[in-house]
Amino acid sequence: MLEKLGVESIRLDLPFRLNHVNCFMAESENGWTIIDAGLNNSETRMFWDERIGDRRIETILITHYHPDHFGYAGGLQAKTGAQLRMSEIDAELGNVSWKPEFMDTMPNHYSASGVPRETAEKMMQNTADFQPLVKPLPKVNRFLAEGEQVQIGRYKYDVIHTPGHSDGMVCFYNKEKNVLFSADHILPNITPNISYWFHGQANPLASYLASLEKIKELNADFVIPSHGSPFYGANARIEELMKHHQERLDETKEMIKTPSTVYQICERLFKRPLTVHEMRFAVGETLAHLEFLRHSGECIREKEQCAWFYEQT
Numbered sequence: 001m002l003e004k005l006g007v008e009s010i011r012l013d014l015p016f017r018l019n020h021v022n023c024f025m026a027e028s029e030n031g032w033t034i035i036d037a038g039l040n041n042s043e044t045r046m047f048w049d050e051r052i053g054d055r056r057i058e059t060i061l062i063t064h065y066h067p068d069h070f071g072y073a074g075g076l077q078a079k080t081g082a083q084l085r086m087s088e089i090d091a092e093l094g095n096v097s098w099k100p101e102f103m104d105t106m107p108n109h110y111s112a113s114g115v116p117r118e119t120a121e122k123m124m125q126n127t128a129d130f131q132p133l134v135k136p137l138p139k140v141n142r143f144l145a146e147g148e149q150v151q152i153g154r155y156k157y158d159v160i161h162t163p164g165h166s167d168g169m170v171c172f173y174n175k176e177k178n179v180l181f182s183a184d185h186i187l188p189n190i191t192p193n194i195s196y197w198f199h200g201q202a203n204p205l206a207s208y209l210a211s212l213e214k215i216k217e218l219n220a221d222f223v224i225p226s227h228g229s230p231f232y233g234a235n236a237r238i239e240e241l242m243k244h245h246q247e248r249l250d251e252t253k254e255m256i257k258t259p260s261t262v263y264q265i266c267e268r269l270f271k272r273p274l275t276v277h278e279m280r281f282a283v284g285e286t287l288a289h290l291e292f293l294r295h296s297g298e299c300i301r302e303k304e305q306c307a308w309f310y311e312q313t
Helices: 042-052 073-080 088-096 106-112 117-128 204-216 234-254 262-269 276-295
Strands: 007-013 020-028 031-035 057-061 083-086 149-152 155-161 170-174 179-183 222-225 299-304 307-312
Touching: 007 042, 020 149, 020 222, 031 149, 042 073, 057 073, 057 149, 073 083, 083 088, 106 117, 106 307, 117 276, 149 170, 155 179, 155 204, 204 234, 204 276, 234 262, 234 276, 262 276, 262 307, 276 299, 276 307
Parallel strands: 031 057, 057 083, 179 222
Antiparallel strands: 007 020, 020 031, 149 155, 155 170, 170 179, 299 307
16 A cells, blocks of 8 residues: 555664654655654664665655654754754754753652652653754754645645644645554554653643544544554544543542552553653653543642642542
8 A cells, every 4th residue: 555655664673662663755746755754873874874865855744753753853854955844833842852941840840740769860861861862953944734735655645733642743644545644643553652741731631532533533544653554444443542541541540549649650550560761651641641630620639748649539
């Protein structure tokens, strides 16, 4: 199917349990379009050097600001001279998330989440380790806007804003072929991480569930994700994702019959050993579910000795 669409899938290795990201190249009349760029590390740079060769890259589309998609965007733009496009929301998040001003707020955020100091220090260092993997930052030539169309290979695709996994993430949908580039919004084998990262939308899980409903209306047939293999049947997978989050919310609510910190609840929810990197995501995801419950009036949050405690209403 990708060949019929005029799209090349590019699998870049990642140094995590989630060990790859899918980027894409597609040729049109005016040159090549690239979707997402990978981390800015030596392996990624070498790969793109070999893959691009003497091809003229016209446009780079970035689906969202997370490092495995956005990290080499600036470097790839500098190398190719391409026009780079992404949403205005995530362009701003990509600009501020790695700055010292935001990084300096992390100790207070982790303390408020009840994370032990030693663990928090390791998590902050893990975040800091990503700084060189996302520089240089790209220059966004034009922001992607909801409802506009972009050329990807042989077809035009509607830009669809799907906040949740990130505040400004976009997917690309072609109605004629009923094809969706789903980025990290819908993945075939794992549930996308929905975290509150101490900035941006206050209730990201609510945004994510609303975005799933939005994509469900398309009833997309063929889905091209950023992790895992393309698959058929977007709506069946959407139903599974919605069910997962409802079960997770029920489980989370059960765990706050007595007041508990974010970190205490996280340890109960995630029963397998986690790396420091995974713990960052686990805390963020736990917080997103707790904040969904709080905004829904199903729990309260009160501060005691610098830490927030959540409890069923």
